[in-house]
Amino acid sequence: MNTQEQTQLNMLKKALMQSQYATVIAQCDDVLASLTSPEAMREARYCKAVAYRLSGQPDLALHDLQQLVTDFPDYGRAYQEQGYCYQRQGEDQNATYAFYQATRFNPALLAAWQQLEQAYQRDNQIRALQLAQQQISFLTSLPKPLLGATDLLHDGQLFKAEQVCRQYLQANKHDAEAMMLLAEIGMQLKVYSDAEFLLESCVTLYPDNDRAAAAYQALLSKLGKFPQAVKQARRRLQNQPHNMTIQAGLAHALVGVGALNEAIELYRTLLADQPARPALWVALGHALKAAGDTVGAIEAYQQAARQAPDFGDAYWSLANTKTYRFDDAMIESMVVAQHGSTVKLEDNIHLCFALGKALEDNKQADQAFSYYQRGNALKRKTLRFDISRTEAALEAQQQACQAPMFAQPGGCHAPDPIFIVGLPRAGSTLLEQILASHSMVDGTMELHDILGIANSLSHQGNAYPFNLARLSDAQCQALGQQYIEQTRAYRNGAPFFIDKMPNNFIHIGLIKRILPKARIIDARRDPVACCFSGYKQLFGEGQEFSYSLRDIGRYYIAYEKLMNHWHRVLPGQILTVQHEAVIDDLTGQVKRLLAFCELPFEQACVDFHVTRRVIKTPSSEQVRQPIYRSGMTQWQQFEAHLGPLFDVLGQRTNR
Template sequence: MTLEEQKEIQQLKQWLMQSQHQAVISGCNDILRRTREDMRVSQHILKEVLYLKAVAYRLLADVNSAIETLNELISYFPDYARAFQELGYCYLASDRKRAAHSFYQATRFNPALLTAWLQLEKMYKADNQSQALALCQQQIAFLTSLPRALLGATDLMHEGQLHKAEQVCRQFLASNEHHPEAMMLLAEIGIQLKVYSDAEFLLESCVTLYPDNDRAAAAYQNLLSKLGKFPDAVSVAKKRLQYAPESFTVKVGLAHALVGVGELEQAIDIYRELLSENEDRPAVWVALGHALKAKGDTREAVNAYERAIVFADDFGDAYWSLANTKTYRFSDELLAKMILLVDAEATKLDDEIHICFALGKGFEDSADPTRAFAYYERGNRRKKRTLQFDIAKTEKALQAQQQAFTKGCFNKTQGCQAADPIFIVGLPRAGSTLLEQILASHSQVDGTMELHDILGIASSLSHQATPYPLNVSALSNETLSKLGEQYLRQTRAYRQGAPFFIDKMPNNFIHIGLIKKILPNAKIIDARRNPMDCCFSGFKQLFGEGQEFSYSLNDIGRYYNAYEKLMDHWHSVLPGEILTVQHEEVLDDLEAQVKRILAFCGLTFEEACLAFHKTKRVIKTPSSEQVRQPIYKTGMGQWKPFESYLDELKDVLPARS
């Protein structure tokens, strides 16, 4: 936001405090007119102006205009908590049910909105909703117990003002060292800023200082899982269980961590035990389904997802999980039900997004590309508006890799000399799971999963005087070797004893320079797919986390271009060190490509690699069911029925349509 824009907003707020409501509305309309003419105006301005305009209308008792303005605001920013809180005030006098729903939505998107919780408390008391009232009062008690500065910082964090929140939190910690709530809050801010190493240190310290604080332990375990440090997450979960052996949430946390390390039977046993105590736990049914799907038991996984819907028929994750098996087919009756749910006012934003993607898959399977694309586009649009993703920043980050790593900076005698890892990189939905399954069928290769360890090492190098990747060239040989050894040590828990193992984190394509500095003998395979197929397949996929570029056709096309450009650079500075495998060529001539891949990895040919679909192993990616079948080509050209809707993508990839 420019200084001039800040002055305009401040003037509007001053008029509002002086009850010059009409002046606020006129001033807002002037800014909005300019905003719509100049799309370079910041989104923050649009949010602030529409909000102030709505408040001014409500204070003028023009509730209808206030509601209309708020609905426009929410269409742009569907997770803006204060817009829902204001909507609650607008409905208080005329529609208590809508008011309650609006306040509830506000607390979902910003749990620090004490005034919204207090309004809900009044309503729950009046309606004798004892269970909801108890949870509400619990949150009110927690918020009122927080020091004023931490409550303010928590509010700022949930409003997306992360740097301001960090500043307030650090100031508080300067005079209140080791305050547990402040340490946890600063860690959460760090996670949102993707400063994962700092967040991990804070939470580890908090757990050490306050071993009986389960909120801190749970936050630490969740971060470890997010970073792919599942063995450590299991260790934390087991310690939590010692303090609270009967806790439902602790048992669920342990099961989630066990899934992460591939201990599926133990996890499934825990989920089933919890469901035997109480079947009305839809999130546990979905978690059980994920574990069963990773194990290869798709039929039982589908049953688990369907049971989740029985207990919560608007649970979007259950519908998307069914669609994400890639083999499930929705009935016409279920599609009709999902359409009603996705348009229902009571459906939560996250559920709406999940159901939109499921409907897209359902109508695509029904050969109705018009309706399928409408729901894919709606789900992507809603999801993108909850993210703060800037493709231009990502393009610059990939360009920085090219600047940091030149041909002369690589020395095969430096770094850890182990040749164990085989990295499979590329874009999501490019066929990397198939390549992993082929290689994991070899007797000398362990399949693992999408390991986060290279991303973690890159993150640990990011917050220094000279930031990553520009600082890698200055690292000593001793440091490079230690980083390579650290990677091998951290990934050992995922191996089963074979000489080689696979790391199938697609995003590692960004960090090939780092990989080759710390592990010069590692093999790197680039999974490549037809750009239109790859990009559209990514657009149709609702990812668990990350891959923010995939929720816009323009973004995903630009990301693909940046990926290709960076891969060209890696090939030029590391000639012969990367094998590009085209997905379509694998489908056309499996045996030739398998022999080519094995030769590159220095492995002898084994027939089992051709019968990869018979290999039983844990697979947790969306392609898990597809690679448990023999080669088929139905995935090729899936974008073509949607061609008339993909001009935005084709314009970015003009030579590849």
């Protein structure tokens, strides 16, 4: 939002505070015509709705608010305003639900919590009342600057929230609440190294603050630092041995380090005590799926759906096995749940992607695409993603990482890592399974360690990646050794190991600077097949480019340009493996892969589908089967809907 837009909004807000409701309503459309940023348009439309309500026109306000939450489905303040409008119309049940929605998307809305408190008292909802009163007590205990910063955070105004929080910390050094809030802002801004430092410091300073410990444990898991997360969870359990939330967090971290038997046993113990926990059933399903027990995983996901028929993650998890087929009754259940008036946004998104997969399996391409499109549109509205920034970041890698930089000696010369990079859904899990079937190679997972090192370099004196060339030999050696040590916990003793984080293609310059002997394999797939497969996939986190056909097409082009650059400045050091070539000539491509990694041929790599190991990506079940060809042409039944993708890629095909 630029200064002019902020000035216009301030004028509207001033008129609103002065009860000039007719002025606000009259001027709002003119102001909206001149605004360009989504945030500014959202605020102006909100002001108009408030003016309608305060001028005694709640019906007009509700009309505008419905469109507002359609365009901004995670805007808590709009739901709060809906609640006030329904109250004015005497619709208490709708008002209560609107206030509940408001607190889900912005838990700092004290007024909405207070309205819920009254509603829960009236309806004698004891448990809900206790939760509301706990949140009210917490919010009212916060200093006003921190309450304001929390509100700004959940309202999506991250930089303003950061500014307020930092100002408060300057005057109140080491305040625990401020440190935790600033860490949460850092996570939203993806400044994970700062967030980790803040939470680690907070836990050290306040060892009895379990909220800080919980936030730190959650961040460690998010960053893929599962050994540290396990340690943190076990420490917390010493003080709270029966805390179900901590036990569930420990089980999640145990899955991360590959201790699947212990994790599964812990999940089953928790569910024996409290079976009506659909999220825990899904978590158990994920652990069983990672262990290769597809039947058990499906049973767990189905149990989650039985416990909560509108729990979208249960259905998406079934769809995400890639082998499960929905029957007509379950499809009907999903349709009913998806169109329910009280379905949560996150559940709605999951249901849309699951219905897309179910209808695609039934050869109903048009109906399937409509659900894929709806799911992607809903997901994209919750993100603040701009593809041009990503394109600029990839262009910066090309500018900063030129051939002379790699002529410098230095770095850690351990030959252990084999990086598999590329776009999601490009066949990287298949390549990992092939290599991990070799007796000298450990398969791990999508490790976050290179991304973490890149993030730490981004906040040093000279902006990353332009500071890569200025790293000393000693710094490169230390960073490379840091990577080797951090990843040791995921290995099982083989001389080599795989890091299959697809987004590492962005950081090949960093990898070769600190680990010059690392092997890098680029998993490549037909552009249309790859992009559409990504568009159909609801990712757990990240991959924000995948929720628009145009964005994913632009991302593919930027990826291809950057990979061409890496091949120019690092000739012969990256192996591109085309997914279609692996399907057409498995043995030949296996030999090519092994030769590049300087590994002797082993038949187990060709028979990869019989290898038993932990796999946590969406392709886990597909790579436990022999090579199949159906994925090469799946997109063709959707060709009529892929115009935006073809336009970006510059191709249209009638294959």
